[in-house]
Amino acid sequence: MRILTHFVVAGAIAVMIGLGIWQLQRLEWKEGLIASYADAADLPPVPYPKLATVPPLYRKSSVNCLEVIDWRHQAGQNADGQSGYSHVADCRTGAEGPGAAIDIGWSREPEAGTDWTGGAVEGVIGPDEKFGQRLVARDGQAGLEASAPPSPEAMPNNHLAYAVQWFAFALIAAVIYLLALRRRSREEAAP
Structure with a gap:
């Protein structure tokens, strides 16, 4: 025993x-x-959304939102680190294929920016819980401030x-x- x-x-x-x-x-x-994500900021832009098993996170990109399908208003920060709401539009980008999530900007109001109907947006690809990736607009759309750009330093490493x-x-x-x-x-x- x-x-x-x-x-x-x-x-x-x-x-x-x-x-x-x-x-x-x-x-x-x-x-x-x-480290590879940090290096991605210096790489050339990639098409968005890119069909890949690993999203091209933290790369510059652009997308044309043809139509806003849905809105998500989530806790977020602006470039100055102030807390508020990031406004994410789930967009149709074509007749077929995946949709795109676009963080169009930041505000203190929980449902601001919903009058935005789409268009061309440039920004940086960051993680998204629904699509795996989202484009965070470089410049705020619909009168919103720009959301804080996604940063690999924010990834948890415990x-x-x-x-x-x-x-x-x-x-x-x-x-x-x-x-x-x-x-x-x-x-x-x-x-």
């Missing part, structure tokens, strides 16, 4: 150490991804903290198990 306990605890500690190592590998991957957490769990488990073994050996040695 005791040998089985040793294997179970050793296995659990090995899994925790493995998860810590995996998080360190993810940290390296995420740092490379963020992998080092997660790795430390897993290594700490492994260390704590090892210490607790060693203390339990020590206590058991003292109890067995006691008359």
